[in-house]
Amino acid sequence: MQYQHVCVEAVSYSLPPHQVTSDEIEEKLAPMYDRLGLPAGRLELMTGIQERRFYDPGTLPGAISAETASKAIEQSGINPQLFGALIHGSVCRDQLEPATATGVHHIAGVPDSAFVFDVSNACLGILSGMMILANMIELGQVKAGVVVGTEVGRNLVEATMDYLLSNEELSRNDIKSEFASLTIGSGSAAIVLCDEKLSRTGRKLLGGACRADTSSHELCAGGVDTRKHGDHRPRMQTNSEALLHAGIDLAVQTWADTKLALNWQNQDVDKVFTHQVGKAHRKLLLDRVELDLDLDYPTVQFLGNTGAAALPMALGIGIENGHLQAGDNVALLGIGSGLNSAMLGLHWA
Numbered sequence: 376m377q378y379q380h381v382c383v384e385a386v387s388y389s390l391p392p393h394q395v396t397s398d399e400i401e402e403k404l405a406p407m408y409d410r411l412g413l414p415a416g417r418l419e420l421m422t423g424i425q426e427r428r429f430y431d432p433g434t435l436p437g438a439i440s441a442e443t444a445s446k447a448i449e450q451s452g453i454n455p456q457l458f459g460a461l462i463h464g465s466v467c468r469d470q471l472e473p474a475t476a477t478g479v480h481h482i483a484g485v486p487d488s489a490f491v492f493d494v495s496n497a498c499l500g501i502l503s504g505m506m507i508l509a510n511m512i513e514l515g516q517v518k519a520g521v522v523v524g525t526e527v528g529r530n531l532v533e534a535t536m537d538y539l540l541s542n543e544e545l546s547r548n549d550i551k552s553e554f555a556s557l558t559i560g561s562g563s564a565a566i567v568l569c570d571e572k573l574s575r576t577g578r579k580l581l582g583g584a585c586r587a588d589t590s591s592h593e594l595c596a597g598g599v600d601t602r603k604h605g606d607h608r609p610r611m612q613t614n615s616e617a618l619l620h621a622g623i624d625l626a627v628q629t630w631a632d633t634k635l636a637l638n639w640q641n642q643d644v645d646k647v648f649t650h651q652v653g654k655a656h657r658k659l660l661l662d663r664v665e666l667d668l669d670l671d672y673p674t675v676q677f678l679g680n681t682g683a684a685a686l687p688m689a690l691g692i693g694i695e696n697g698h699l700q701a702g703d704n705v706a707l708l709g710i711g712s713g714l715n716s717a718m719l720g721l722h723w724a
Contacts, residue, residue: 376636377582381509382574383721384519385567387447388691389439390678391428391560400536400557407539411547418557423654427560427679429529436467436525437475439563441482444523447565448483451519453573455483459517460490460508464500465524465563465683466597468493479523490517497595498650499711500524500683501564502719508568509580518573523565526682531559531597534608555595555613558653560679564687577724583707584632585717588625594618595712619656622710623663629716630664630708637720641665645703646723648693650710651675651685660708672698683711699723 397419401408408415419425430439440463448455461483463476474493485491490511496503504522511517535556539545568580595618597611634640647670649657657675661668672693674685681688686709693699705721 376506376584378509378513378580380571381512381580382569382571382576383566383578383580384453384569384574384576385447385451386687386691386694387443387450387565388688389443389446389563391430391562393429393431394426395429396426397422397424400532403536404539407545407550410543411550413547421653421655422558423676424558424679425676427528427558429561430527432529434527435469436465436527437463437469437478439525440465440475440523440565441479443525443563443565444479444483444521447521447523447567448485451567451569452575453519453567453569456486457573458485458489458519458521460511460520461485462492462494462504462508462520462522463524464494464496464504464522465526466495466497466500467525467527467682483521485521489520496715497711497713498682498685499709499715499717501566501687502683502707502709502717505566505568505580505719506583506585506717512568512570519567519569521565521567523563524683525563526561526684528559528561528679528681530608531556531611534606534610538610552612552614556611558680559611560681562678562681562684562688564684564691566687579722579724581720581722582636583717583719584629584636585715586625586629586632588621588714591618591621591714592712594621594714618712619659622714622716623656623659625714625716626660626708626710627663629718633706633718633720639704639720643704644670644706646693646699646705647671647708648686648690648705649708651678651689652680664708666706
């Protein structure tokens, strides 16, 4: 997968207002910790996550996505009437139908002639949306577009905590599949892509590769099961250790494909942005693909795992804080449950 005419013109993000530390979560879970003899500090020690952020209760992802997409469109400096696509790519959506993208489109000022739809691909939704949009630009179907997504993790975390506290029959082994749910945070990111003829930055999306291992599709599953839990808040069951190793194995293969597509060697990579899951995942990923840990820009320690928004949020924050320099080759290393992996290369002109 190679692109000749696609530029990354703007990356925006927004952070939720409420910070919730891992210590605060453990304080609320103290009765369960005491009953099972779990040591305090376990959550941060195992994940490296000091805190995560939440939106106000009842916040819908589309409302935040509309703000983030509008900001990205404004930052791009491109006339909104030239936008031919608006894609919503987060795990969280406002409802099953219509597409959350429709409400975002209504506010963002993109013309009625645009393609407007959702993309669902677990934590790869926004990256998948980028590839779809890049293909459309490369084919000459659209001149510019925006991919946006917002993850709202409050309900999942709070529902998991309530379940852990209310079920006193749970054993240490029982809570393993619930543990990953406590790492989830919230956040929003948007990326504007355009044809190079419209670009003022010249920051090229070069291409990349994707690969699947669907034999691992049951290692992480999220949704609503009122039969087991009795309410309509989302739940997630994760075999964290198996998911970690299967995901990294898939990423190693995808990185080899990506380097081949881009004609890169590891020494050609100047900066890296990874899917933000936890410190063990980040270290093992970069060790296995043989990239220096210092090339990455971690945000998981203060944002938690923000799903499809994690990698593009890290990119936006990294840009804002000067992590990228002119001339950098940038690798975006994405992994999502399913399992899918997608990796893209940028040249930061």
